[in-house]
Each structure stands twice: as C-alpha cells, then as structure tokens.
Amino acid sequence: MHELAPYAVSSANTRGRRYVEQTPSYRSEFQRDRDRIVHSTAFRRLEYKTQVFVNHEGDLFRTRLTHTLEVAQIARGIARVLGLNEDLAEAISLAHDLGHTPFGHAGQDALNACMSNHGGFEHNLQSLRIVDRLEERYAAFDGLNLCFETREGIIKHCSAEHAAMLGELGERFVDKTQASLEAQICNFADEIAYNNHDVDDGLRSGLISLEELQEVGLFAHHVAAVRSAYPDIGGRRLIHETIRRMINVLVCDMIEKTASNITLHDPKTLVEARLGLPLVGFSDELREAQRELKRFLRNHLYQHFEVLRMTSKARRIVSDLFGAFISAPRMLPPQFQDEGNQPRRVADYIAGMTDRYAMKEHRRLFAVGEI
Ligand code: MG
16 A cells, blocks of 8 residues: 555554454455445445436436445545545545435435434435444444444534534534545545536436536536547537546646645644644635536536426435335334334335335335235
8 A cells, every 4th residue: 555644544543443353464444444335235225326317217327336436436546646545535435325315315305304303314324324233244243343434434514413422423523623634535526526427417318508518617618628629529528528627627626735735734643634624625716616517517407397307206205105104114124113213214214225116115005006
C-alpha cells in the first residue's frame, strides 16, 4: 500500500470492532471491511434498486450498484493521491447506499412518512443498521462487525436526537468535529458521481437535452471545448467526452483544494485533521459550478413530469405495503414478525426490497386476480 499521511486513518490506529477479532493475516482491517461489504446480501440488492430511473426502465441507466462502484472509484483515486487510506475510502463508498429503499428518494420519503410516529426512517441510519445488525453471515455476531471508522463514515448526516442515540458513533455531531478525511472524500465522490451520471442518464432518457444543458456553465464550457477540438464529434461520444472532462476537473479541483487546505492547517494527527472546518472541499469556483449543475438537475430531471409520475407511484407502493403489513403483521414473512417493535421490522422488510420485488409484492397484496 502507498505511504499514509500522518492524518490518515490506519489499521494500526483504528478504534476497532464491536466484537474483538483476530487481526487478518494478509489484509488490512479496512480491506477486510470492504470484502465483507462486497459479500453482503444488501450489496447484491443494490443492482436492482433505483438511482433515479426505476431499475426496469432501461438496461443502461445507473442502478445503485453501478453508482456505488463509480463513487468507490472516484473516492479511491482521491484518497490515494492525498496519502489517505484508500481501503477505508473504498469500504465507506461501497457501504454508503446499502440502506436505501426501493425507488430511490421517493421510497425513502414515503417510508419516513409512514414511520413518523415510530422513530422515522433515514437511509444512512439504515445502512448502519444493516452492517451492525441485519446481515446474517457470521456465527459469532449479527451484522458485519465493521471497524468504527467504516461505520462512522456511513453516517453522512445525522440529527442531534439520532446522534445522542448512536453513542460514540454520533460523537462528532455533538462535539462538532469532522468525519475522517476518507469519509469526507466519499461524500464528495458521491456528489461528483451522481451529478455527472445523472446528466448522462438524463440525456440518454431524452428527459433533458443538450440545448437545455447550455445553461449549466460547467457543461457549456466543456461541451464547447470538445466541439472545438473535435469539430465532427456528435452523439454519445460528445456526451461521454464532455462528462469525462467534467468529472476530471471536479476531481482534480478537489484534490488541489484539499491539498492546499491540508498545507494551510498542517494537521499532525488524525485527531487534528478532524478539528475545525472540513479540510476536504472544492474551490469556490467549482463549488458554485457544481451547485448550478445540481439545481439544473433538480429543476429539469428530478422534477420532470415523467419522473414525478414514477416517484408518485413509488410512494404509493411503499405506503400501501407499509399500511398492509402494519394492519396485518401475520402477512409478513415470519422472521419479520416482531411484537416488540413491529413498525421497525416492517421498515426493514420494505427497505430491503428491490424495485421489482416491491412491485411484485404490491401486486400480490393488492391486485385482484393475482396470488
Ligand atoms: Mg450515493
């Protein structure tokens, strides 16, 4: 492995696992975490969960799995060049969306509304619940028994109320310190990945056009540069070459801005790197460019009437399922029947569904003539 900076998380300075295990023979602690995540059931389900487009709408759109792989690729590259722990960045990236419901944010909003009197539903916390409790793969413990730093990195945001419940994992939200630099990088890598792949998927779907995208400075700049260098270019190749350049410029900017923040604040240890303002970030110019892109996607893609039709249907499916199971818990598979905290187990069941499984289950429960 490359040389780690003194402010990186290392296997040697990990705060460890909840259940003590022997140090792996041929892997670092964070390689082991990554491997456990890749082998989990929740990870495989990401393949059939919506990012923006419902999984069956087209074979070429991103799913949560391909999104997750793009995040991991971006985060690893940045972590390595900054002397940070690439294995940890990869592990956090691969786990960051495990807790998502079917149908993307629409599914989460609906489930959160259903759970409003039962502690709510939040995908970050659900990701943690999966790796801490729900995966059943090991004889000695529930969950994957990941290291503190991987678990902490999964919690991107958190309310004060939840932070108090999370104990040491929620500490940084209470004492206002920052996540590890590796975790900060994953959050940005997530944004870089989805903003750019949503442009690609949005164009592919025909819901947004190259003309509309001219209002986004970052896109307009790069598409013009590509056209001037390759006057005959068009079609998919023009789009891909433009998006490739956008990702590259965002990644390079983040590396340079973060490196300069590190030089300025000169943290000597991991603890020092977590004090004060976050050290990972974009330059002012690129931060604004990225915000503009995000606004565009919100107005033109996520709020597009065809996407809204899908999200409204998704919300209805999730709330119908929740209502049906809460009113008749005996209809749940036995392992999800739990008089102690039935709403949470219903949420676990629904959140674990893939898009098509949720639709199938909805048909089974509500379609007359189906069994
Ligand atoms: Mg994500």
